Amino acid sequence: MRVQKNGNLDPNSITFEERQKQIEQEERMEKEDWEKSKKSPFKNFVQMNKDYYKAEDWLMAKSPIAYRIFKFLINNMDGYNAVVCSQTVLQEQFDVSRVTVSRAIKLLKEKKYIDIFKSGTSNVYAVNKQIAWNSWGSNYRYAKFEANIILSESEQEESVKAKIRTVKHKEIILDEE
Incomplete structure (x- = not known):
């Protein structure tokens, strides 16, 4: 596609104004998709490969702390x-x-639970x-990381500590009804 000032008979070219409209429409669609995904009832779901349940059981038995760290990362x-x-x-x-x-991280890496x-x-x-996936499965081929970053309060400078709120991950157990 070529973008130029004036339209002509070349089917592979468009005007700057037409391209600007295309870009604006794509941005609107991306924003709408983002808003939909935030409201999705599935946004907190993680997909697990059933073939790896034995590996998960092995990890739980071999190193409970490695298992807990793995679940924390997931x-x-x-x-x-x-x-x-x-x-x-x-x-x-x-x-x-x-x-x-x-030791736990080393085990997870050696056994290919994580990179x-x-x-x-x-x-x-x-x-x-x-083993586990946190989207529709279409993003994992990209080498792009919009990683969630988890900070430790104890690693921060005093001036920063006053500005952050520490929330510790808690285990929640649901009683069966």
Whole structure:
């Protein structure tokens, strides 16, 4: 497609005004799709591959803390299966030592439950899309990360600590009716 000032008989060209209208319409449609997805009753759903339930059971038996960290990552991952947080966040979340977190993360990585990407000194944890997925399954081929970032209050400067509200992840148990 070519964009030019004046329209002509070339079927592959459009005017600047026509292209501007196309762009505005695409932006409106994207915004509408975003608004619909925010209201979707499925926005908090995660898809799980049933073939991996045995692997999940194995992980639960092998290392309960690794299993809990894995579930924490799944619960907090974005639409690209990624979340950014420090090991301090995981230490504080689960009230365990740095060594315990390191061992659990190492196990998750070795057994391919997660991949770890570096962004400066931060870790981007990406849950294996073959196990769990947090969207319709069409985004996982992209190397784009709009990761949810989880901060630890203890890692922040004093001036920042006053501005943030700490919310600790809580386990909720539903009684069967």
